[in-house]
Structure formats: C-alpha cells, structure tokens
Amino acid sequence: MPEFKLPDLGEGLTEAEIVRWLVSVGETITVDQPVVEVETAKAAVEVPSPFAGEVTALHGAAGETLPVGAPLLSVGGPAPGFTEPGVVVPEPAGETEGSGNVLIGYGTSATKRRRRSPRRAVAAVTSAAVAPAPVAVAPERTSTAVISPIVRLLAKKNGVDLRSVPGSGPHGVIRRCDVEREIAGRAPSGEGRRIPLKGMRKAVAEKLATSRREIPEATVWVDVDATGLLAARDQLDGVGLLALLARFAVAGLKKFPELNSRVERDAIVVLDRVHLGFAAQTERGLVVPVVRDAQALSTRALSEALREKTAAARAGELTPADLTGGTFTVNNYGVFGVDGSAAIINHPEAAILGMGRIIDRPWVVDGVLVARKVCQLTLAFDHRVCDGGTAGGFLRFVADCVEAPVRALADL
Numbered sequence: 001m002p003e004f005k006l007p008d009l010g011e012g013l014t015e016a017e018i019v020r021w022l023v024s025v026g027e028t029i030t031v032d033q034p035v036v037e038v039e040t041a042k043a044a045v046e047v048p049s050p051f052a053g054e055v056t057a058l059h060g061a062a063g064e065t066l067p068v069g070a071p072l073l074s075v076g077g078p079a080p081g082f083t084e085p086g087v088v089v090p091e092p093a094g095e096t097e098g099s100g101n102v103l104i105g106y107g108t109s110a111t112k113r114r115r116r117s118p119r120r121a122v123a124a125v126t127s128a129a130v131a132p133a134p135v136a137v138a139p140e141r142t143s144t145a146v147i148s149p150i151v152r153l154l155a156k157k158n159g160v161d162l163r164s165v166p167g168s169g170p171h172g173v174i175r176r177c178d179v180e181r182e183i184a185g186r187a188p189s190g191e192g193r194r195i196p197l198k199g200m201r202k203a204v205a206e207k208l209a210t211s212r213r214e215i216p217e218a219t220v221w222v223d224v225d226a227t228g229l230l231a232a233r234d235q236l237d238g239v240g241l242l243a244l245l246a247r248f249a250v251a252g253l254k255k256f257p258e259l260n261s262r263v264e265r266d267a268i269v270v271l272d273r274v275h276l277g278f279a280a281q282t283e284r285g286l287v288v289p290v291v292r293d294a295q296a297l298s299t300r301a302l303s304e305a306l307r308e309k310t311a312a313a314r315a316g317e318l319t320p321a322d323l324t325g326g327t328f329t330v331n332n333y334g335v336f337g338v339d340g341s342a343a344i345i346n347h348p349e350a351a352i353l354g355m356g357r358i359i360d361r362p363w364v365v366d367g368v369l370v371a372r373k374v375c376q377l378t379l380a381f382d383h384r385v386c387d388g389g390t391a392g393g394f395l396r397f398v399a400d401c402v403e404a405p406v407r408a409l410a411d412l
Contacts, residue, residue, distance in 0.1 A: 002051045004072045009040055009320060016040045017065045017199050027055050035073060039199045043318050051075045061169040063177040145173045158183045200284055211347035219342050220391050221378040224399045226358045230373055232405040242332045243303030248401035249330050249353050250274050250294050251412050256394040258386040259351040260327050268385050277326030277346055278306060280313045287313050288346055290326040299409060334358060340376045351381040
C-alpha cells in the first residue's frame with residue numbers, strides 16, 4: 001500500500017504544520033492532485049500526491065506539526081508509472097498525463113505539467129528519511145481519541161486530562177489546537193493567553209534573534225524633504241513610494257556595494273546581484289518577499305514586481321523560494337503612522353533601509369521657513385561590512401534622490 005510521506009519542501013525546512021486536508025478517507029485521488037495544505041516556516045503551500053488511488057488513511061490532523069519524512073496519507077494502490085524511487089516506467093496505454101509536479105524519488109512522466117489554480121502547488125520537493133508512522137485516524141471516537149504523540153506530550157506537560165477534552169477532528173479526534181484551547185482556558189483571569197511559537201511566527205522569531213545575536217548593527221538616520229517625491233509619484237502613473245525608494249536604494253547599492261553583502265565565516269562576500277526584499281504586512285504576519293535581480297529592472301518594472309509580490313503575499317500564494325535569498329531589504333514603515341524605526345536587519349543580509357511617515361513640517365528653503373512634506377530615512381547596517389562613512393554616504397545618496405527625484409531618475 002503506497003504511503004506518501006511529507007517531502008522536503010526546500011530551503012532546509014525540517015517540518016510543516018497541517019493547515020487543512022483537501023481530501024478525505026475513501027476519496028479517489030489522481031496523480032498531482034493537491035491533497036493537503038501545510039504551513040512551513042516560510043509559506044503556506046498545497047502538496048500534490050505522487051500517487052493515484054483510494055485514500056485509506058490520513059496521518060495527522062489540522063494543527064499538528066509533522067517532521068519531514070513522516071507519513072502524510074496512504075492510498076489503496078500506486079500511481080500509474082510509479083516504481084521504486086528514482087525509476088520511471090512507461091504509462092499504461094491510453095494515459096497521456098503523469099506526475100508533472102516533480103517529487104524527486106517518486107518518479108514522473110515526461111508529459112507537460114498541469115497548472116493548479118488555487119495556490120501554487122509545491123513544484124519541486126525531495127524525499128526524506130522515513131520517520132515512525134503515526135497510527136491512522138480511528139473510525140470511531142474512544143474516550144481519548146488522540147492520534148498524535150505530540151498532542152499527548154503537550155497534554156501531559158500541562159496537566160490536561162484528555163478524557164475531558166472535546167475533539168474537533170474527524171470522528172472526534174483530539175487535535176493539538178483542542179489541547180491548546182484547554183490550556184488557554186485554564187489561565188487565571190488577568191494572566192493573559194498562551195500563543196504558541198510555531199510556523200511562520202517561530203521562523204521570524206528565530207531569524208530576529210539570530211540577527212540580534214550575530215550582527216553588530218548600527219543605525220544612521222536623516223530627515224528629508226519629500227515634497228518632490230510625492231509630486232513624482234503623482235506624475236508616474238502606477239509607481240508607488242516604495243517603488244521609488246527601492247529604485248533609489250538599488251542605485252545606491254551600485255555606488256556602495258559593501259551594503260549588498262553578507263558575512264560568511266571569516267570573509268565578507270560582496271554580491272553582484274541585488275535580490276531586493278521588502279516588508280509586507282499580511283494576515284499571517286510580516287513577511288519579506290524578494291524581487292530577484294532588481295538591478296536589472298526599470299522603475300516601472302520594479303514597481304510592478306513589488307505590486308505582484310505584495311498581492312501574492314496577502315493572498316497566501318508565495319512559495320518558500322519567494323521569501324528567501326534576499327540581499328538587501330527596504331521597508332516603508334510610515335504606513336503604520338510612525339516617524340522612525342531602529343529596524344532589525346534581515347539576517348544574513350547586511351543592511352535594511354526604512355522610510356517613515358511623510359508629514360507637514362517647517363523646513364527652511366532658500367533661507368525662508370516654509371511648510372514642506374518631510375519624512376525620516378533610517379539605515380541599519382552590519383558594522384562588520386563597512387564603517388559609518390560608507391553607511392552615511394549611502395543614506396545621503398538616497399536622501400538626495402528623495403529630495404530631487406526627477407533629476408535622480410533621469411540619471412538612472
């Protein structure tokens with residue numbers, strides 16, 4: 001009986017949390033059909049099955065976290081063309097389509113892959129070591145219907161009697177979220193609630209802690225007259241403030257390449273290409289999508305790329321690859337109504353540039369005090385890769401571009 005194990009979803013991920021099952025026991029599935037939506041530390045993705053047949057067991061419930069290599073589901077028969085890992089046999093007569101979503105080690109046919117419309121299905125994953133298989137979902141609820149050892153351990157550590165916990169899973173199975181709800185409900189009044197660090201929240205926490213622990217960062221800032229920047233945005237149809245800031249940042253990195261680098265052991269690696277990350281707020285929290293090869297894009301093309309990535313982030317359609325590999329980050333935290341921020345560098349990058357809110361402030365122009373649109377630019381940088389002169393030079397270049405955007409764009 002074929003058993004589909006949780007594959008390696010890439011970028012060194014070791015586990016994933018089940019968000020929801022897309023199939024049920026007894027249902028007949030086809031090759032490449034998405035069967036489960038999981039949330040990794042980087043993104044929520046739909047995982048396609050390399051097998052076809054009848055689903056006989058679902059190994060895990062929504063809210064559970066499974067390690068790579070643990071069984072996901074079992075089916076009643078192998079997919080057409082499936083054989084031992086790494087071997088492909090011809091499809092039976094009449095079959096014209098096989099597993100287009102390549103799962104290394106499961107086999108695939110050479111036919112063109114099918115497109116999936118809801119969310120981007122995982123396109124390339126690798127098989128992992130076999131983990132102990134959980135028991136399949138029980139058809140009937142018992143007094144303690146628990147299928148996950150993680151759930152049992154959580155209950156034991158927190159003194160929860162599983163016999164008193166109502167299960168929200170199929171056939172009354174007790175899920176991890178049921179136990180967590182029970183723990184939160186027992187908290188004395190005024191002591192708050194427990195929010196587990198898992199999935200993306202856990203990944204962000206670990207990255208921020210690593211950044212603070214490993215990077216000796218320093219911050220420089222400057223107030224700028226953004227009146228001309230707002231005028232340029234209004235004249236450039238479809239080009240937003242973040243796109244203009246990003247355009248100036250990329251140009252600044254060409255002049256000060258040390259800030260587009262990273263520290264690797266005992267060396268500073270200065271990178272030739274700018275993979276620009278930008279902070280985007282979503283329902284799942286703060287994410288940093290990456291626009292690759294930003295140095296090769298025009299201002300309008302860069303603006304379109306930022307807009308597309310933002311839409312995909314808010315729709316939950318970003319893949320792990322969309323959220324990794326950045327070399328420099330920009331952040332418009334002015335949308336939150338704040339003037340400045342001592343931002344944490346997105347490890348292992350070397351710097352992050354931010355822009356605060358634009359407000360009316362008194363400003364001296366040609367010796368006369370007038371009201372202008374003013375904002376603050378901040379740059380947090382890794383002091384190992386450069387000194388204050390380089391960081392200040394970069395920030396001053398960007399500030400000059402913000403204050404005279406038309407002249408700056410003409411030279412880019």
